[in-house]
Amino acid sequence: MNWWIFDELGNGSDDGWLGFWGGFLGAILAVVGVWWQTNKTIKNEKELMFSQKRPYIIIQESSVRNLAEIKDIFSSKNHTAYADEPVIVIKNLSNNPMFSVKLVFQYDNKKEDIVIDRIDPNSNIGIIINSDNIIEYLKKLGMIYPRQPEERDEFYKRINLIKEQGIKKSFSDNIKALKYFNVENKESEYINAIRITTKNYSINTKYELLKEFSDKYIHNNSILYEIPCKIKVTIYFTTTVREKVKLVFKKEDKKYRYQKNETKLENKGSTFTEKEYDTSDMYESYKLK
Template identity: 30%
Template sequence: MKLKICNFIKKNPLKALGIGIFLLLFIPVIIAVCMYIPLFSLSKGNVDGWLGFWGSFLGGILGAIGVIFTTYFIIKNNNKNVEDAAKMQDNRERDRHLSVFMLNKNEEAIFALNELNFKVAELLKCFIDITKQSQQIEKISIAESDKLHIANEKYNLLKDKEHSLRLEIMNKVNNLKSKTTYFDNILKKVLEFEGIMNAEKNEILNGIESKNYKYAKTMFDSLKSNYDKWLKEMNDLLIMNNSDLINEIKIPNKD
């Protein structure tokens, strides 16, 4: 019943106010009229005494109702504050768990980048070795067939190694992509790597095979320069991201 009355007041505050004013004005009139009913003349006491009794009685009822409603709204407000605080804490805890998850992914991306860098360094060295071996083959005369055969075998082994390294680099790049999926700006940077490698690595090999070593070196220097620049930017992004995520974990968001 009390809940229905509270809901009515909440939904219809103007009607509730009007009913309250009406009762405050109407009840004294009813009491005054009842004082003239012969039934009340049978009871002891005078008019002033009865008016005092009804005033105290009704005043006590109104006071009790006021206390009940005040207590109800205080409890309701406290419950709401507790629920809001619980939701806020839950949201903060979720944000913290998300930040920890993202931090782990970022650290995995740093590790994946280091693995990729190691393989790229191997590939760049392999290009240099292939170039040197190709130049060495040119210096061997056809008459030195055994020596030429050994040199060609070594050259082919280096080409196989280069091909194997390229496949490994592709796997490392895909691994790095998977680790940076949650970071749009870093993932976009990872995708640039494929463009850097694909644009110039084939040109380096074409230059070596056509004995145009000057062109091959130019393309090699270009590849290394672009890669070094890309690597620095990637490291800066990952380190900055790492720092931001650590701060989010240490300092909860204040709403």
């Protein structure tokens, strides 16, 4: 076998070897540099595409009374919305929709989830939290001053018991409801309002005296519900390019401030467990009328 090639290489000078290895390593570094730059460009272009599909969200507070600025109102419990109910408003100020939205509210050692199928671009969605307390409030209020048809039907049933049991016993639950609003000391005035209302009761009977009592002692002196001073709102959603996103806001000094350090973006390597955000097992919360 002819070894002359290796002999020739073996006889090379130190400068020759340095030149050879310098060129060889330079070529490798050049390839790696091109690969790195190309990969970085691809990632930047991909991130640009994903970022352009992420919505811009802010959170504010309002009330059901201001329905004109709110498209829909959602709650974890179904009930007839009351005009003065406070509402947390999620505002999508971008041209990008949000899909499979999961909102997690943490306040007063409680945790409440609201699910919305979709939030449209440039739209406002209202959220009512602490529904259990609100429903109880409205139930007690409806006993004192019946507004809804079903409340008036129940009131009528009690009228039929007056002859046998008397007003105080027939309307004992209604009278007990006064204690919920801390106006039990107005019991005699309330019983008198019931007596006049039921004296000549008919289908056309009006409830003005009961309304006056409610307006005077309850509506003007009782707060339906106040949104807590401290509350954490976590928003999970999926964009139009199927990226999962997590945004966090905290209420501080009556303002909802975005917590950038708690953001999770799937395109940037963040992962989501099924327990945290599972789009395959989500059902929309109650939409209030």
